[in-house]
Amino acid sequence: MQAAELFEQEIKPPEVARRLRVSVKSAYQWHQLWRDGGREALASRGPSGSRCRLSPRCLEKLAAYLDEGPAAHGWVEDQVWTAARVATLIGRKFHVSYSVSGATRLMHRLGFSPQVPARRVAERDERAVTVWREATWAEVTARAACGGYICFEDEAGFTRRPPRGRTWGRRGVTPRVTVSGRRSGRLSVAGLIAIRPGSRTRLCHRLRTHPAGRGKRRSMGERDFIALVDGVHQLLKAPIVLVWDRLNTHVSRVMRELIAERKWLTVFLNRSGFGRDSIV
Template sequence: MQAAELFEQKIKPSDVAQRLRVSVKSAYQWHQLWREGGVPALASRGPSGSRCRLSPRCLEKLAAYLEQGPAAHGWGEDQVWTASRVATLIGRKFHVSYSVSGATRLMHRLGFSPQVSARRVAERDERAVTVWKEATWAEVKERGRPAGATSASRTKPGSPVGRPVDGPGADEAAPRS
């Protein structure tokens, strides 16, 4: 509505854009809308995008279903709500089709976040993994160098601070003036 007041004062759209910190293109579009329809034409039309296909009552029910957890609705493998599971739950309970990305947005709207389920290979041998971790990884893993032994920079040699004054190359590293 500030834009309408400025247009009524005969201020140019480019100046309106600068004052309201918006793009010049937006200011010119607002100016044209204002000329054609006055102040009501500049009123907000609400959020863009498609409308939610679930009623407020259905959204409350969905939030309650999500609170119950996945096991209460047939997913016993883990206690994780994935977007895919939520989309399936919406289809089962409300007979409305949601995409995975749509289910993700809906979950965020309700205050939930989809989790990625931990998938393990069916052929995974837990005993072999444990043996590998205990035996092989201990051998492969190498202790790092001490912190002060190297320089962190590729182009600059290690700092002369702490070097012996009479050590090798001491005479070459004269201070710059």
């Protein structure tokens, strides 16, 4: 109705188009409608297009089916919703035919959007996760309540051979690069983040190179991990409550002895929420 108010003020269509950010052609069409029928001729008639072929009740059911996930309806391979699968689901459940583009618009109308799903292991034990969150985590925070830092540690390994990238080449001819056939060794990195309310969060890491060769170690050992923890303790000058996974070097006899020698260190073991244990 803004256009009608401007026309009543005898403002020309080009100026109306500029103020309302529409085309001059649209402004002239509105002006003609206003002259012939007044304000009522410019009243909105609602959104254009055909009506939805699913009732509000069916739309609620469809949203519930989508929330159940693709696996619940037979798509167990990759467990992702596609517009084609949604159209198939609508046909199965409501006996209504939808095109792929129509199913896409319907998904947007229901509040869904294309997203990259997060992965979750099938062996995940929800009960163990709940116990860890409610019981073990409370114990972790209680141990750190006397001025200690809660620390989380993880590690990763990388090959020292350059990664394969993309390059330009002639069509039909695969480019080749020359690399050494010998083993290139590996690089290990362990990272630890230390958190305490009211204090600056710290992120520390330790690198270790492993030369190539048969019989040589290709990952970090107990001494490497404990050296990282010792360095963090020297930096923070406070007790440490450490949470890490059940890597073999984390639970070995040597590591248990090293932990027992450090009275300022408390370690909680966690393997993606599957269980709980603690080493004091």
